[in-house]
Amino acid sequence: MTAPAGVGVSLGDFSVDDLETSRREFRQQLFDAGFLVPTGVDGLYLRDERFEQIARAIDAVVSRSCAGEVGRTYHFPLVMARSVLEATDYVRSFPQLAGIVNSFDGGDREHRRLLGAIDKDGDWPQLMAPTDLGLCSAACHPLYPPQQGRLPARGRVVEVYGQVFRHEPSVDPARMQVFRQHEVVYLGDADGARHHRDRWVERGLEIHHRLRLDIEAEIANDPFFGRTGEVLAAGQRAEVLKVELVCPICSFDEPTAITSANCHLDHFGAAFGIETSDGDVAHSACVGFGIERIALALLHTHGLEPSRWPAAVRDSLAW
Amino acid sequence: MTAPAGVGVSLGDFSVDDLETSRREFRQQLFDAGFLVPTGVDGLYLRDERFEQIARAIDAVVSRSCAGEVGRTYHFPLVMARSVLEATDYVRSFPQLAGIVNSFDGGDREHRRLLGAIDKDGDWPQLMAPTDLGLCSAACHPLYPPQQGRLPARGRVVEVYGQVFRHEPSVDPARMQVFRQHEVVYLGDADGARHHRDRWVERGLEIHHRLRLDIEAEIANDPFFGRTGEVLAAGQRAEVLKVELVCPICSFDEPTAITSANCHLDHFGAAFGIETSDGDVAHSACVGFGIERIALALLHTHGLEPSRWPAAVRDSLAW
Numbered sequence: 018m019t020a021p022a023g024v025g026v027s028l029g030d031f032s033v034d035d036l037e038t039s040r041r042e043f044r045q046q047l048f049d050a051g052f053l054v055p056t057g058v059d060g061l062y063l064r065d066e067r068f069e070q071i072a073r074a075i076d077a078v079v080s081r082s083c084a085g086e087v088g089r090t091y092h093f094p095l096v097m098a099r100s101v102l103e104a105t106d107y108v109r110s111f112p113q114l115a116g117i118v119n120s121f122d123g124g125d126r127e128h129r130r131l132l133g134a135i136d137k138d139g140d141w142p143q144l145m146a147p148t149d150l151g152l153c154s155a156a157c158h159p160l161y162p163p164q165q166g167r168l169p170a171r172g173r174v175v176e177v178y179g180q181v182f183r184h185e186p187s188v189d190p191a192r193m194q195v196f197r198q199h200e201v202v203y204l205g206d207a208d209g210a211r212h213h214r215d216r217w218v219e220r221g222l223e224i225h226h227r228l229r230l231d232i233e234a235e236i237a238n239d240p241f242f243g244r245t246g247e248v249l250a251a252g253q254r255a256e257v258l259k260v261e262l263v264c265p266i267c268s269f270d271e272p273t274a275i276t277s278a279n280c281h282l283d284h285f286g287a288a289f290g291i292e293t294s295d296g297d298v299a300h301s302a303c304v305g306f307g308i309e310r311i312a313l314a315l316l317h318t319h320g321l322e323p324s325r326w327p328a329a330v331r332d333s334l335a336w
Numbered sequence: 337m338t339a340p341a342g343v344g345v346s347l348g349d350f351s352v353d354d355l356e357t358s359r360r361e362f363r364q365q366l367f368d369a370g371f372l373v374p375t376g377v378d379g380l381y382l383r384d385e386r387f388e389q390i391a392r393a394i395d396a397v398v399s400r401s402c403a404g405e406v407g408r409t410y411h412f413p414l415v416m417a418r419s420v421l422e423a424t425d426y427v428r429s430f431p432q433l434a435g436i437v438n439s440f441d442g443g444d445r446e447h448r449r450l451l452g453a454i455d456k457d458g459d460w461p462q463l464m465a466p467t468d469l470g471l472c473s474a475a476c477h478p479l480y481p482p483q484q485g486r487l488p489a490r491g492r493v494v495e496v497y498g499q500v501f502r503h504e505p506s507v508d509p510a511r512m513q514v515f516r517q518h519e520v521v522y523l524g525d526a527d528g529a530r531h532h533r534d535r536w537v538e539r540g541l542e543i544h545h546r547l548r549l550d551i552e553a554e555i556a557n558d559p560f561f562g563r564t565g566e567v568l569a570a571g572q573r574a575e576v577l578k579v580e581l582v583c584p585i586c587s588f589d590e591p592t593a594i595t596s597a598n599c600h601l602d603h604f605g606a607a608f609g610i611e612t613s614d615g616d617v618a619h620s621a622c623v624g625f626g627i628e629r630i631a632l633a634l635l636h637t638h639g640l641e642p643s644r645w646p647a648a649v650r651d652s653l654a655w
Contacts, residue, residue, distance in 0.1 A: 057417050058468060063482070069411045094382075098380065112447060112450055117439075118437065120431070121434065123431075147462065163373050
């Protein structure tokens with residue numbers, strides 16, 4: 018949603034100007050309290066130890082909630098093979114959010130040109146060449162290539178601590194360009210995938226209720242690019258593939274998705290050659306907890322002094 | 337060090353071929369045991385929960401060792417403002433290791449061209465444009481911009497949990513393209529910086545001795561690019577600015593730097609406008625513990641079953 022400068026678009030009793038002001042104010046409060054440190058780039062922040070304590074506690078809540086049923090737990094770096102951006106179709110559907118890594122591959126002569134560009138007008142990035150690396154587009158994406166082949170009869174459930182990049186600079190502290198997603202991913206048949214997704218919508222609601230967050234489940238769609246994207250988004254909503262758990266952070270009129278649960282149908286199974294034990298193309302589903310967003314929802318809801326959060330919340334965080 | 341294919345360069349009794357074989361073998365052992373999962377890109381791996389347990393234990397050792405003296409503790413994302421790559425001179429000196437982030441900034445028309453390039457020959461990365469983001473070049477680099485201004489009289493000591501990117505694909509599992517550096521950084525006057533560095537060389541040796549690693553301190557230099565770089569590297573060695581703590585991982589003849597302690601002189605103070613309480617340009621120094629490398633040194637030295645590591649090592653890790 019965009020509005021011309023100075024023109025508020027009505028959102029019920031709220032305006033876009035109010036929303037922007039409310040987001041800037043909350044971000045400034047986080048800066049003043051030291052939880053986040055500005056870097057000069059919107060959506061990119063240094064975090065202090067207290068913010069990380071909250072993040073670690075949320076991660077532990079998620080891990081405990083899936084401990085009985087996951088086979089393996091993996092931790093992913095922010096960088097992945099660039100080929101995953103193609104195979105998942107991410108760069109087709111969300112090129113505006115995707116990131117690839119460029120570096121320098123020249124010799125002494127090109128190096129002199131690079132130094133010249135740095136000195137002259139700072140326009141050196143055009144002299145860097147694409148590498149085979151991209152930035153992780155969703156926590157579960159790097160998981161799929163090693164799953165190639167046949168799954169066990171009951172499918173597979175995997176826990177993923179991932180880091181995600183989205184190129185979407187914003188003053189909204191809840192819209193970071195780099196953030197953590199803690200996922201529980203199912204690979205198996207279609208029924209198993211739908212069941213996993215539905216069960217984790219319920220379980221996600223329970224978890225956030227225990228954290229005393231004002232949470233609701235909503236049917237949602239991804240921000241597919243362009244005109245073709247509108248069709249894809251409408252299809253995603255019509256099939257109820259994506260459910261977001263939303264919570265007011267800076268406005269009750271436009272709550273923020275802090276967790277989402279998604280059915281991928283056989284999209285990743287087909288792209289990465291993953292099969293059920295019967296030899297069908299595997300389906301998959303995941304729930305992704307947005308660690309930074311949940312931390313911000315807690316700070317916004319319960320205040321900037323975690324030692325004074327309600328006892329029930331601190332209990333749920335095992336503090 | 338490079339050698340033509342099939343030609344071993346003698347390193348004492350060891351050859352480059354032997355070294356490469358030894359590195360591939362250790363990496364395969366790590367894959368087979370599940371600590372690391374291959375991604376198809378050398379130097380880029382998924383990590384399992386047991387590897388992370390080791391990493392967390394090492395992080396905790398470092399945190400305990402500096403707990404009494406650090407002012408603040410920060411956690412940094414892998415992405416930083418691209419301007420930091422310029423201000424630190426990193427992209428001048430190490431362009432071959434640096435990474436910048438490109439994304440898509442076109443409209444529907446350019447999107448069609450992008451889709452065409454993906455379908456045709458996969459040469460779509462050239463259609464992505466530079467953003468204002470770069471990948472973190474050293475854990476402490478994002479720390480300096482917010483330090484602009486005058487320091488307290490005793491200087492400032494900061495603990496940093498950082499993530500670093502280096503574009504240097506390698507079969508050596510200890511040479512990852514994305515890794516964690518846990519740093520303790522000093523900002524203040526020249527004497528304080530030298531003292532910090534020297535004290536952390538000693539303390540670093542102690543820490544690694546307690547982990548029963550075969551550690552030694554060596555004067556070192558950074559891999560500055562090109563012919564000018566050779567001069568910079570020689571100067572760095574002559575002034576004894578960089579000391580590396582090295583440990584054999586895949587070869588006794590060419591041990592791996594797993595921790596390093598560095599004097600930066602007034603390089604960052606001048607670049608980022610940081611002053612001592614007397615108004616002089618600030619000096620800085622840091623120690624950086626390479627978390628993945630220390631974990632690999634432990635696995636190589638004590639075996640791939642951490643529950644059977646020597647009691648003294650497990651005690652030091654507070655296990």
